Amino acid sequence: MNIRLKLAAIFLPLGLIIAAVPENTTKAYKLTAEELLVEAQEGAQFMSTDEIADALVQKDPSFRLIDVRAQDEYEKFHLPNAINIPLTDILSDEWADYLDQDVKMNIFYSNGNLKSNEAWMITRQLGFENNYVMQGGLNYWAETIMNPTAPASTSPDDEIAKYDFRKGASMALGGGAVGTAKSSKKSSPKPVIKRKKKKKRAAGGC
C-alpha cells in the first residue's frame, strides 16, 4: 500500500465528515463572565438622557437610537429617528450590520433599563463595540426631558442650567409645557464619543 493510498484513506473520510456536518456558526463569546461583570459594574455603557437629548436636538449624525421593545410598543411611541430592533431579533443576521460596526454610537433604550441592558450585554459578549444604553430608559426620559421639574431657586447654577437645557430640549422634542428660563443659558457639555478599536482579522500572508 503506497503512501498516496494511506493518505487518501485518512483524508477522504475526514473530508466526507466535513462535507456532511453543517458549518459551525455559533458565535463565541468574546468576554469572560468576570470581564463582563467588571464592565457592567463600571456602568460605562450608560448614556444619560441629557446627553441623548442634546444629540437629538443638535441632530448629531453619529448617534443611532435603537428601540429594543416589541414592535407594537415601538409603533405607539418612540424617540425621533429611533429604529426598532426587538430584543428577540437582536441576533438575527438582518441587524448584524447595525450592531457590529465602528461608525455610529448605538444607544439601546426600552421602558426601563432591563431590556436595553440585556441587549447591551448580548452585543458586548459578541465583541461588538459602540453600543450603549440610555440610562433609565423611556420612563426616566419622560421624567427628566419631557417633564423636567424646576429646581429650587437656591439651587446651584449648573442645576438651573441643566433644567433650562431640559426645558429647551423638551420644547424641541415635543414635550410638556413651555416655561420661562430662570437664568442665562449654558450649553450642556457635549457627549464624549468613545471609539474603541475594533477586533481585526490577523494580518498575515505568504
Added chain:
Amino acid sequence: MGPLVVNEFISPDTNLFLAFLIGIGFGFVLESSGFSSSRKLAGMFYGYDTTVLKVFFTAAITALVGMLFFSLFGWVDLDLIYINPTFLHSAIVGGVIMGVGFIMGGFCPGTAFCAISIGKLDALAFIGGLFLGIVIFTEGYPLFEELYKAEFMGTPTINEFLGLSRGLFSFMLIAAAFGMFWVGEWAEKKFPREEY
C-alpha cells in the same frame, strides 16, 4: 478561543517569536526534503518529479481539514482568519510572472533562500533577480499602481463564488488533490529522468 493573536491569548511579539521558530522548522523541512534543488522543483513542469505538487497540496488539505475541524469543535473562529484580499488583474499578472520565474529559475522565493543557505550559486542568481524585481516594482510603482489595484474583489472564497458549502467544496478539493497525485505519479513514470 482561536485565533490566538486576535483574541489576545498571545501577544504580537510572542507571535513573531513563534513565527521565527516555525520558519526555522519550515526551512529545515524544505531543505531536508530536497526542495533546495532547482532541478527537483522544475521537474514539476516537465513531469519527471512532482514532489512539489504533492507536498504543497498535502500541506493545503491538511491545513484545510484541520481548520474546518477546529472550527467545528469551536476552537477557532474562521471569521477572524486572515484571507488575502483579491485584486483580480494583479493576481493574474503576478501569477504569470511567478510561474515563468519558477520554470526559468527553478525556485520559488522561499526555496531560493533555502538553497542559498546551503550555498547554491544558482539560488544566488535567483535572489539577485528577485531583488532586481523588487527594486523595479517599488521604484516604478506609480506606473503599476493602476494595474496593481484594479478589480478589487474583497476577500471572496471559491466556495462562496460557486455557491457551495465550505465542507462540500473541501471534500471536492481533497478528492481533486488525490486525483492530481495520481496523475503526478503517472507522469513521473511516463517522463522519467535518471539523474537530476
